[in-house]
Amino acid sequence: MDRIHITGGTPLNGVIPISGAKNAALPLMIASLLTGETLELVNVPRLADIASLSRILGNHGVDHMVVGKRPGQTAETGQTVRLTASNVIDTTAPYELVSTMRASFWVVAPLLARFGEAKVSLPGGCAIGTRPVDLLIMALEKLGAQIEIDGGYVVAKTKNGLRGGEIRFPKVTVGGTHVALMAAALAYGTTVIENAAREPEVVDLAECLIKMGARIEGAGTPRIVVEGVSRLHGARHEVLPDRIETGTYAMAVAMAGGDVTLEDTRADLLHSALDVLATTGTEVTSTESGIRIRRNGAGIAAVDVTTDPFPGFPTDLQAQFMALMTLAKGRSHIRETIFENRFMHVQELARLGAKIRLEGDLAVVEGVERLKGAPVMATDLRASVSLVIAGLAAEGETQINRVYHLDRGFEALEAKLGRCGAEIRRVRA
Ligand code: UD1
Numbered sequence: 255m256d257r258i259h260i261t262g263g264t265p266l267n268g269v270i271p272i273s274g275a276k277n278a279a280l281p282l283m284i285a286s287l288l289t290g291e292t293l294e295l296v297n298v299p300r301l302a303d304i305a306s307l308s309r310i311l312g313n314h315g316v317d318h319m320v321v322g323k324r325p326g327q328t329a330e331t332g333q334t335v336r337l338t339a340s341n342v343i344d345t346t347a348p349y350e351l352v353s354t355m356r357a358s359f360w361v362v363a364p365l366l367a368r369f370g371e372a373k374v375s376l377p378g379g380c381a382i383g384t385r386p387v388d389l390l391i392m393a394l395e396k397l398g399a400q401i402e403i404d405g406g407y408v409v410a411k412t413k414n415g416l417r418g419g420e421i422r423f424p425k426v427t428v429g430g431t432h433v434a435l436m437a438a439a440l441a442y443g444t445t446v447i448e449n450a451a452r453e454p455e456v457v458d459l460a461e462c463l464i465k466m467g468a469r470i471e472g473a474g475t476p477r478i479v480v481e482g483v484s485r486l487h488g489a490r491h492e493v494l495p496d497r498i499e500t501g502t503y504a505m506a507v508a509m510a511g512g513d514v515t516l517e518d519t520r521a522d523l524l525h526s527a528l529d530v531l532a533t534t535g536t537e538v539t540s541t542e543s544g545i546r547i548r549r550n551g552a553g554i555a556a557v558d559v560t561t562d563p564f565p566g567f568p569t570d571l572q573a574q575f576m577a578l579m580t581l582a583k584g585r586s587h588i589r590e591t592i593f594e595n596r597f598m599h600v601q602e603l604a605r606l607g608a609k610i611r612l613e614g615d616l617a618v619v620e621g622v623e624r625l626k627g628a629p630v631m632a633t634d635l636r637a638s639v640s641l642v643i644a645g646l647a648a649e650g651e652t653q654i655n656r657v658y659h660l661d662r663g664f665e666a667l668e669a670k671l672g673r674c675g676a677e678i679r680r681v682r683a
Pocket of ligand 1: 277278280357385386387388389390391425426427428429430455569570592593594
């Protein structure tokens with residue numbers, strides 16, 4: 255298995271281009287199942303999760319074409335992907351494929367809405383808590399689906415197509431909102447989604463569906479209204495910038511020091527995280543095409559944070575922020591309210607010398623003077639990148655094992671950081 259070696263202590267200076275958002279690209283690719291015409295997606299990141307989903311869609315019969323290189327493009331420029339679901343031959347998503355990537359469970363919605371049936375494996379265990387799909391199933395049932403669980407599979411059917419209805423989520427769920435949107439787009443009549451997720455990725459999916467002919471109002475607010483249509487058509491859509499990648503590199507600069515411009519991204523996608531970063535003493539300025547992050551010499555102030563659905567502080571930046579707080583002056587409290595068991599990075603940060611105490615869903619971080627490099631283990635996507643950030647600021651060498659987690663979600667990580675002066679390299683197994 256590949257490892258990443260980092261020699262810490264060098265400030266970061268330069269420009270980092272931000273990729274298209276993984277968490278937007280995944281539901282957008284799945285939305286291609288809603289039409290027999292071609293959906294062209296621009297700025298799709300080159301990531302292991304995207305490749306896994308392409309395989310899953312291919313298994314249903316979706317044709318997948320990556321547009322060749324164009325002038326000015328590099329290996330790190332996002333790719334343009336054309337997906338055509340004119341020949342869906344299989345409405346079953348098997349365990350071997352779904353278990354490689356949780357979000358692929360969402361194919362249940364377009365398959366059911368367009369073909370009246372879907373058999374999709376339950377996603378199974380996940381490193382960051384139980385992550386059930388009960389609310390996704392509830393949403394489909396509200397639209398008239400008959401659902402059974404059989405042999406580890408969700409078997410969903412409709413007699414005469416889905417019918418619009420009221421879906422009231424008892425808690426905010428991103429996946430639940432994606433599923434409800436895709437199913438309601440082709441349901442007969444009006445669907446109202448209450449307590450909908452407001453994440454930018456939900457808005458991106460809604461905008462793409464609208465280009466495909468869907469009638470959706472209110473995406474980005476807690477109440478979304480969908481007027482079902484009988485068919486959708488092809489479209490071209492550009493994936494929005496990755497706010498988690500943006501926030502991750504912003505925190506890396508805050509921790510290692512330096513002056514970096516994050517390009518092709520937008521501050522409005524992560525205001526709460528940038529506001530918190532500014533409170534720690536990091537300079538954050540919006541530029542024409544991105545965000546400039548600077549910290550030179552000044553110490554890091556301790557700040558308390560609670561994760562929340564958008565527009566709150568994202569759970570997907572919690573581990574990275576905790577890494578930053580390990581070097582803060584004083585004590586910070588970090589509360590995780592979205593996922594149970596999302597503190598696996600704590601033990602690994604401790605190996606670098608961090609002082610963190612866990613009390614249920616609360617991590618109490620006592621800032622230390624310095625971290626020291628050590629071998630550590632990546633446990634999930636966001637946790638593993640928190641170890642990279644900590645390694646960049648630690649003295650000496652940090653080796654990160656099991657980096658396949660990083661490859662699921664961070665495009666060209668070593669190249670992007672390396673160009674800003676980081677001493678980081680991959681050792682291939
Ligand atoms: C998405 C993101 C993930 C992010 C998360 C929260 C993708 C591919 N993944 O995951 O990176 O961390 O949003 O911002 O976009 N829940 C239930 N029942 C359900 C569904 C969810 O109880 O049927 C709970 C979950 O256990 C969790 C909370 O709702 O406690 C939020 O989960 P959800 O927003 O659905 O996360 P995902 O869509 O899986």
